[in-house]
Amino acid sequence: MRNVWTIANREYKLYFASPVAYMVAFFLLLILGIIFYVNVAGAIVQQFPPNIQGVLGPLMTLLLFTTPAITMRLLAEEQRLGTMELLLTAPVRDWELVVGKWLGGFLFLLTILAVTWLYPIFLNQMVDPGIDQGPLITGYLGVILFTASLVAIGVAVSSLFSNQIAVFFATVGVYLLLWLISLPSQASGSATANELLRYLDFSDHFYNTFYQGIIDVSDVIYYLSLTALALFLGSVSVESRRWR
Amino acid sequence: MILVEGLTKDYGSRRAIDNLSFHAENGEILGFLGPNGAGKTTTMRILTGYMPPTSGRATVAGFDVVEQSLDVRRRVGYLPETVPLYPEMTVFDYLKFMADLRKLNNAEDRVYDVLDLVHMTDRAEGYIANLSKGMRQRIGVAQALLHEPEVLILDEPTIGLDPAQILEVRNMIRELGRERTVLLSTHILSEAQQVCNRVLIINKGRIVAEDTPENLQSRLAGAKRVSLRVRGDVEGLEELLAKIPGVLRIFTSGDGGLEFETAPGQDVRPEVARTAVNQGYDLLELRSIGLSLEDIFLQLTREEPEPPSMAADDDFVQAEEGEEE
Numbered sequence: 001m002r003n004v005w006t007i008a009n010r011e012y013k014l015y016f017a018s019p020v021a022y023m024v025a026f027f028l029l030l031i032l033g034i035i036f037y038v039n040v041a042g043a044i045v046q047q048f049p050p051n052i053q054g055v056l057g058p059l060m061t062l063l064l065f066t067t068p069a070i071t072m073r074l075l076a077e078e079q080r081l082g083t084m085e086l087l088l089t090a091p092v093r094d095w096e097l098v099v100g101k102w103l104g105g106f107l108f109l110l111t112i113l114a115v116t117w118l119y120p121i122f123l124n125q126m127v128d129p130g131i132d133q134g135p136l137i138t139g140y141l142g143v144i145l146f147t148a149s150l151v152a153i154g155v156a157v158s159s160l161f162s163n164q165i166a167v168f169f170a171t172v173g174v175y176l177l178l179w180l181i182s183l184p185s186q187a188s189g190s191a192t193a194n195e196l197l198r199y200l201d202f203s204d205h206f207y208n209t210f211y212q213g214i215i216d217v218s219d220v221i222y223y224l225s226l227t228a229l230a231l232f233l234g235s236v237s238v239e240s241r242r243w244r
Numbered sequence: 245m246i247l248v249e250g251l252t253k254d255y256g257s258r259r260a261i262d263n264l265s266f267h268a269e270n271g272e273i274l275g276f277l278g279p280n281g282a283g284k285t286t287t288m289r290i291l292t293g294y295m296p297p298t299s300g301r302a303t304v305a306g307f308d309v310v311e312q313s314l315d316v317r318r319r320v321g322y323l324p325e326t327v328p329l330y331p332e333m334t335v336f337d338y339l340k341f342m343a344d345l346r347k348l349n350n351a352e353d354r355v356y357d358v359l360d361l362v363h364m365t366d367r368a369e370g371y372i373a374n375l376s377k378g379m380r381q382r383i384g385v386a387q388a389l390l391h392e393p394e395v396l397i398l399d400e401p402t403i404g405l406d407p408a409q410i411l412e413v414r415n416m417i418r419e420l421g422r423e424r425t426v427l428l429s430t431h432i433l434s435e436a437q438q439v440c441n442r443v444l445i446i447n448k449g450r451i452v453a454e455d456t457p458e459n460l461q462s463r464l465a466g467a468k469r470v471s472l473r474v475r476g477d478v479e480g481l482e483e484l485l486a487k488i489p490g491v492l493r494i495f496t497s498g499d500g501g502l503e504f505e506t507a508p509g510q511d512v513r514p515e516v517a518r519t520a521v522n523q524g525y526d527l528l529e530l531r532s533i534g535l536s537l538e539d540i541f542l543q544l545t546r547e548e549p550e551p552p553s554m555a556a557d558d559d560f561v562q563a564e565e566g567e568e569e
Binding site for chain 1: 289292293294295296314317318320322324326327328329330331332333341342344345346347387
């Protein structure tokens, strides 16, 4: 476990020395800020109380496109630099390497998410007697779980290529597949298939519960098992490099 | 200690190493010599636990490289061919990271110890991106020494260093080889000659020779190489020399230069001189140059005995004079 922390710690610190990470954080916070402003302005004009959903909804979508930029280098860069050889010949287990990379990326995204708390705090100041705390807490819990699985998928994809651009697009591809997987269920006739596609859907587990202020254990399990599965596949992928 | 038995590795249908067997004891520096693509790096990668062999067994420091990979990796210091460094980290941070991965208790002290060993203490706070190639190489060596490993595996440790640094690294390796097992790969023959206790020549995945550098040299000690130089063209001289008994192989090197090997125990120089002068050539030089490890190496790793190219000849002359690349 100490190795996991050593690797995560290095990754986390390295983000603060990397212009890409700053640009990603800036981009995410800027877009979110504009949407937040439009929401609040709209609420004032149309005389309804602005709510936290105005921040959480766009945040989820933005994470789909910003997370790959954070995770793309995690293992791909090691392969390009040749440092993979260093890590794989150090006394580190393959899963420790993968989990360490995941933890480093996840902690950095949590840091960015912590900054987005500014918007609910502003909102709370503006609205009397303050915003509904329920959806805020559950919403952020959902976003954190969602981010954990996004980063895990990103790490797993990053183990496949040594080119970061390839990793970025492949990761976005996997996200969008999971995000839109339930769409064909409306056309499909089979009830079991519908059920399955809906269960696999990335967004349903958030928008139907956490977003509404509800915590459903099955959703928590969904995101956690997705994270675990992706980390497992990432470890298998790293191990398989040895056999090539 | 390293023990390798029948090690074989296939990349798809290509066999990189074929049934390798060798051993290295404590306090021994074993040189791994061979042309590019001979299988040196593959063997080292198997010994360091980077990848498993297709078949065969290898034991490093008493542990099996496949079954007890983590135990092996704890006891091996490895410098890969491309020095694995993170350019965006400082020298200190990088070494500290590696020390932490190896769970060293006195990590910071060890970092300063190895920095001192490779004379890089003054660059500890500098970024790796700003270091010269030689400095990076030294940081790579430092990284391999952090945990005072029993077995040290160095893949071309002196590549890219300047002559002074090469001497320094060689001395360091000799020092380290006193109580450790060192496996060192190189394609610089003089290096193997100077540093190693034993040399293993490998070609196309097979061991073609294994002996001390001295023995390898004396193996062909009887045979000599003679260099001959005449004014103007050497045309026709080759055929004449070939008729002299005792002259074995002749290589032309252009602009009046010729080299030939002689049969063991025969000095054909007087006869050669007579022939050249009698046929009207202006003899400028006739010199015995002996057979170096380089020639033995070329003989062992060459498929058919064909004359060396010009470039190889240049290397040969330089190596004779300066002993460095």
